[in-house]
Amino acid sequence: MATEILMPALSPTMEEGTLAKWLVKEGDTVSSGDIIAEIETDKATMEFEAVDEGVIGKILVAEGTENVKVNTAIAVLVEDGEEVGDVAASAPAPAPDTAAPASAPAEAKSAPPDAPKPDTSPDWPEGTPMKQQTVREALRDAMAEEMRRDEDVFLMGEEVAEYQGAYKISQGLLDEFGSKRVIDTPITEHGFAGIGVGAAFGGLKPIVEFMTFNFAMQAIDQIINSAAKTLYMSGGQMGAPMVFRGPNGAAARVGAQHSQDYAAWYAQIPGLKVAMPYSASDAKGLLKSAIRDPNPVIFLENEILYGRSFDVPDIADYTVPFGKARIWREGSDVTIISFGIGMSYALEAAEKLAEDGINAEVIDLRTLRPIDYDTVLASVMKTNRCVTVEEGFPVGSIGNHLSAVIMERAFDYLDAPVINCTGKDVPMPYAANLEKLALTTTDEVIAAVKQVTYR
Amino acid sequence: MTDAKLSFPHPPSRPDQAPDFSGIVIPEAGSLPVPPVDITAKDCWPFAVGLIRVLDDDNQAVGPWADYLGDIPAETLQLGLRDMLKMRAIDKRLQNAQRQGKTSFYLQCTGEEAIGCGFQRQLEQGDMNFPTYRQQTLLVAADYPLESLMGQLYSNELDPLQGRQLPIMHSARDYGFFSISGNLGTQYVQAVGWAMACALRGDGKIAAGWIGDGATASNDFHSALLSASVYQPPVVLNVVNNQWAISTYTGVAAGKSETYAARALGYGIPALRVDGNDYLAVLAVSRWAIERARAGYGPTLIEWFTYRAAAHSTSDDPSAYRARNEADAWPLGDPVARLKAHMIARGDWNDARHTQAEAELLDKVSEVQKRVEAHGTFVNPKPISPAEIFRGVYADLPEHLRRQRQEMGY
Numbered sequence: 001m002a003t004e005i006l007m008p009a010l011s012p013t014m015e016e017g018t019l020a021k022w023l024v025k026e027g028d029t030v031s032s033g034d035i036i037a038e039i040e041t042d043k044a045t046m047e048f049e050a051v052d053e054g055v056i057g058k059i060l061v062a063e064g065t066e067n068v069k070v071n072t073a074i075a076v077l078v079e080d081g082e083e084v085g086d087v088a089a090s091a092p093a094p095a096p097d098t099a100a101p102a103s104a105p106a107e108a109k110s111a112p113p114d115a116p117k118p119d120t121s122p123d124w125p126e127g128t129p130m131k132q133q134t135v136r137e138a139l140r141d142a143m144a145e146e147m148r149r150d151e152d153v154f155l156m157g158e159e160v161a162e163y164q165g166a167y168k169i170s171q172g173l174l175d176e177f178g179s180k181r182v183i184d185t186p187i188t189e190h191g192f193a194g195i196g197v198g199a200a201f202g203g204l205k206p207i208v209e210f211m212t213f214n215f216a217m218q219a220i221d222q223i224i225n226s227a228a229k230t231l232y233m234s235g236g237q238m239g240a241p242m243v244f245r246g247p248n249g250a251a252a253r254v255g256a257q258h259s260q261d262y263a264a265w266y267a268q269i270p271g272l273k274v275a276m277p278y279s280a281s282d283a284k285g286l287l288k289s290a291i292r293d294p295n296p297v298i299f300l301e302n303e304i305l306y307g308r309s310f311d312v313p314d315i316a317d318y319t320v321p322f323g324k325a326r327i328w329r330e331g332s333d334v335t336i337i338s339f340g341i342g343m344s345y346a347l348e349a350a351e352k353l354a355e356d357g358i359n360a361e362v363i364d365l366r367t368l369r370p371i372d373y374d375t376v377l378a379s380v381m382k383t384n385r386c387v388t389v390e391e392g393f394p395v396g397s398i399g400n401h402l403s404a405v406i407m408e409r410a411f412d413y414l415d416a417p418v419i420n421c422t423g424k425d426v427p428m429p430y431a432a433n434l435e436k437l438a439l440t441t442t443d444e445v446i447a448a449v450k451q452v453t454y455r
Numbered sequence: 456m457t458d459a460k461l462s463f464p465h466p467p468s469r470p471d472q473a474p475d476f477s478g479i480v481i482p483e484a485g486s487l488p489v490p491p492v493d494i495t496a497k498d499c500w501p502f503a504v505g506l507i508r509v510l511d512d513d514n515q516a517v518g519p520w521a522d523y524l525g526d527i528p529a530e531t532l533q534l535g536l537r538d539m540l541k542m543r544a545i546d547k548r549l550q551n552a553q554r555q556g557k558t559s560f561y562l563q564c565t566g567e568e569a570i571g572c573g574f575q576r577q578l579e580q581g582d583m584n585f586p587t588y589r590q591q592t593l594l595v596a597a598d599y600p601l602e603s604l605m606g607q608l609y610s611n612e613l614d615p616l617q618g619r620q621l622p623i624m625h626s627a628r629d630y631g632f633f634s635i636s637g638n639l640g641t642q643y644v645q646a647v648g649w650a651m652a653c654a655l656r657g658d659g660k661i662a663a664g665w666i667g668d669g670a671t672a673s674n675d676f677h678s679a680l681l682s683a684s685v686y687q688p689p690v691v692l693n694v695v696n697n698q699w700a701i702s703t704y705t706g707v708a709a710g711k712s713e714t715y716a717a718r719a720l721g722y723g724i725p726a727l728r729v730d731g732n733d734y735l736a737v738l739a740v741s742r743w744a745i746e747r748a749r750a751g752y753g754p755t756l757i758e759w760f761t762y763r764a765a766a767h768s769t770s771d772d773p774s775a776y777r778a779r780n781e782a783d784a785w786p787l788g789d790p791v792a793r794l795k796a797h798m799i800a801r802g803d804w805n806d807a808r809h810t811q812a813e814a815e816l817l818d819k820v821s822e823v824q825k826r827v828e829a830h831g832t833f834v835n836p837k838p839i840s841p842a843e844i845f846r847g848v849y850a851d852l853p854e855h856l857r858r859q860r861q862e863m864g865y
Contacts, residue, residue: 008556011770033551044772049554051834154655180655186685191644191678195686198648201633202583202662204655225638226645234626234634235616236847270848294850370853 002057002082004073010039010046017041018066019074028056030077037063037074054079112412115381118374119324123281124313131314136306138280139169139245142287143207145317147177150205153291156183156192157209157246166211167247167306193219193244197227200240205291210246213300214258219244227296228271243290245299248276249341249391250428250439252304259428259435261392263340264401266298267368273322274369276300278343280310282366285320293322302341323370327379331361334449335379337402338389339365342440345421346389349445358453368398376402377410384415385452391439394422416452421445464706470774474784481786484511485518489739490727492747496720502727503716506760509735514796520739527735529803531576535734536798538572538596539791540813544820545595546765549608552824553769557832558608562623564589566732566764566782567697569790572596573737574663574693577745578631581660583649585633585642588623589695589763590665597630601823610839611831618839619847640666640675643692647679650688650748661689661748669700671715672708680722680756687753691744692719694756695731697763702776719756731759732790735797760787841865 007017018040030036030050037048057078061068068074133141147153154177159166161174161184174182185192189210196206210216216223223244231239249261266274273295277283283301290297312318328343329350338346343364350360361379365371380386386406388399399420406418421440428438467475487507490499509524511517516524546563553561564571571592578584584593594604606613608622616626626634633649636642646664653660666676671694683690694715698705712718719726729740737759744755764782766773778784798804831837842865845856852860 006556008554009559010554010556012559032555041770044770044775046769046772047554049551051555051557152656183686186678186681188674188678188681190674191682194641194644194675194678195648195651195682198585198645198650198662199652199655200648201645202649202652204652221638222641222644226636226641230634230636231850232847233616233620233624234628234847235619237626237628238634239850241850273849370855 002076002078003052003054005036005050005075005077007061007068007070007072007074008039008048009070010041010048014041014070016067016069019061019063019068020045022059022063024056026056026059030054030056050077052077057082113409115378116374118372118378120327123285123320123326124315124318129314130311132309133280133284133312134307134309135277135280135283135301136167136169138284138312139287139301140171140173142284142291143170144173144176146288146291147173147181150291152203153205153207154181154183155207155209156185156196158185158187158211160184160209165209167303169209169306189215189219190222193222194226196242197222197240200227200242200296201230201238206242207291208242208244210244212258212303213246213248213262214260216244216246216262223296223298224269224272228269231295232271239294240296241294243287243297243299245287245290246301247303247306248300249302250435253430253432253435255430256427261390261423263300263368263390264392264397266300267398267401269369271296272369273297273367274300275322275367276340277366278305278340278364280308281312281318282320282326282364284312285318286322286366288317288319289322292319300340305341320366322367323372324366325372325375326364326366327361327375328364329360329362331359332383333359334385334387334453335361335363335376335383336387336389336445336449337363337365337376337399339368339398340390342389342391345440345442345445348442349449352442352446353449356455358449358455360449365398371402373405373409377406380406380410381413384413386414386418387421387445387448387452388418389421389440389445391423394420394425397422416454419448419452421448464704464710466704466706466777468778468781470776470778472778474778474781476784476786479786482506482508484508485521488519489523489743490725492743492750493752494725496723496725499720499725499727500717502725503720504713504728506728506730507736507740508730508733509739510733510793510797514793514800516735516797520736523743524735524739527738529798529801532734532794532798532801532803535572535576535738536791536794536804537812537816538576538592539568539734539794541816541820542568542572542592542595543791544813544817545591545601545604547817548820548824549605550769552608552832555834557828557834558622559833560622560769561608562588562768563765564592566785566789567695567761568592569734569737569794570693570695570731570759570761573734574741575631577738577741578663579660581631581658582663583631583633583646583660584663584665585646585649586635586665587639587642587667587670588635589667589697591623591625594625594627594630594632597627597632599625599627599630599632601820602827603627605824605827606830609827609830609832611827611837612839613827613830614839617843617846619843639670640673642666643675644679644682646692647682647686647688647690647754650690651686654688659749661691661745663691663693665693665695667700668694668696668698668705668715669703669708671718680719680724683754684722684724689748689751690754691741691748692724692754692756694758695761696758697761699763699767699773699777701767701771702773714758716756716758724754724756726756726758728758728760730787731761732785732787732793734790734794762787764789
């Protein structure tokens, strides 16, 4: 049967090219592998070879023709004795059926969707004895417990061993676990992140501490292009079970380069999990879960929170699952959603709002990948109003994402547009008064709540 | 007025000129000794700026490194030659397949076959290479199934990665071949980390990092060397200096550094420079460095001095930037031709057997290719199930991805 010879794509990006030269003429016999033409792409001149055997029945595109689109028929190959006309009737080859026969997109429903049923189980049983701990101590305990539990877990980073951490998170770990498992590194975030990724590929479970996540910018290729994607790219053969942790976001007067909140950056990446705890109990329970997780986890801490004390359940092996938000305060008038240090503003605003008779429900997301959408949606469907709070930049923030999800899935329940309280769209200034203004504030959260509640 | 002036390195010749390798000093074969296994970087200078060669101009194995290898059985050399011939047959067939539009991209390793083929045969099961994209030789010498190698090229059901990675970026844990990264250099420091994991666990395995001359300019190269120097893990760090980074001449990555091997000495890592087109030199130095790593003497850097005879890739046309017959003028010859001549000189081989072996291997490769192509190519695609998009993002399929997959109807 006559077949069409199509303009080939000789590089992955080629869309069209010049048919520079025919090396065969009509009537020539060709066999597989014979060079039949020279094609010029945007990059180079290349030889084009015959796939099948046959006779060149007709040349459809003359040499010298420019801008020949890929997959245009450029010649007709016939079998011996066959007429070219035979091909005319043959339809062009259908495009490969690579598109998914997707089911219809979610059909428009006349009734608003039902409220999801989130997991509202308590983090610890009632009556559990509690102890006061700082976030710093909770993080240290989480690492120590997991290192006792699993010999493959080790900690590496700048100043983590002898100095016990730039922020004293790794206190006592060198003494207990020795220099094989608590490793001081040279000042190369890219280097020790890469070592950690390699060790994780090799079957260990590294905890890589960044002195701050601002410095992890240097390592972001290792984190995103290697740690997050290799399990996928290797067809499931080799992944990176590890934790990247350290302080994230603004501290106090450390300026533009040392104050950035990376929550939304990492939350964007498939293959990563992202936690950003507020309380000491969540810091402990989530870090233990992170260390056990078979995937790479970004664990975003906060320098200002390190010294804050919270109740921590006095349970032998306390863990918090990823993807389960915590409702800190139940309320019926508005939902305030936050995470990490943003919770300070959210909780403070809720208290002041209560004095004005506005009863806010405050949700701590705790993890940003996965996000507990069920808890968010169930709450918004109850209160019909929502304000999000974070310190990060406004464009592409976590709050932006939540607004979109709420609009898609709870539009009919909203009595006001969702408002995102975020940091200002400027690099962090140094001066104390300017710095405070550059972050979000409790007053802004209160104003936003009053706006969505029309007070 | 100022005396300051800049230097912009230029290759010795461009397309309209005759090839010129007169600047390359080729020491005599057999002129360098075998260093003690515990050699330190400061004693390594002659090895880092010299060139370890075993095969001399008369195709004889000479000198201390030949003695180090001892009596090589004829079968070992035949295996090496067959590995290289098989590699050439694969390159030929797959280059051809790309030109037929059956796959989007291919990249040959012509001229560099001895390096990966020789090195791989010195590794043990469980050792791990962290290769870059021109080390398909490692897979071939590890006897990686051709069905898998070609299946990935064609994105068909035989693709072990099921369409999730570029055609030439193979990944084969059981064959000691780590997943290739498209971002150059990342694998180099990961090799150091993997080797540290080997040592921390005490499993007796080693890692080998691979990088091209061009990518030594990446920060990964330097952080890998620093980390290997600090922690002394069992790692062999290979630099394949094939003179060209696409169209960029090697001098642009080297600057005024004497050699790439010499860079390692500044980090305190012993380093040697080796004729990469000499299969026997590859065997000898690979064995030495691998044994050194396994015995706990820490990292070694090897610069394999070779020439990229083929185009960078199927998207490249080297006649635009280098002399057309430069490969023929390469002073260290062709690795296949040299090993063949040596085996003939030993009396273990002859032209007729060579021709027959070449034909046999090409037939075998073509036969597998035909079989693999029956499962689909870009010309007659048999698409991979869309369900595969979601597999391997996380160790376990998360709920939201399961839902997306179901919404797609799979």
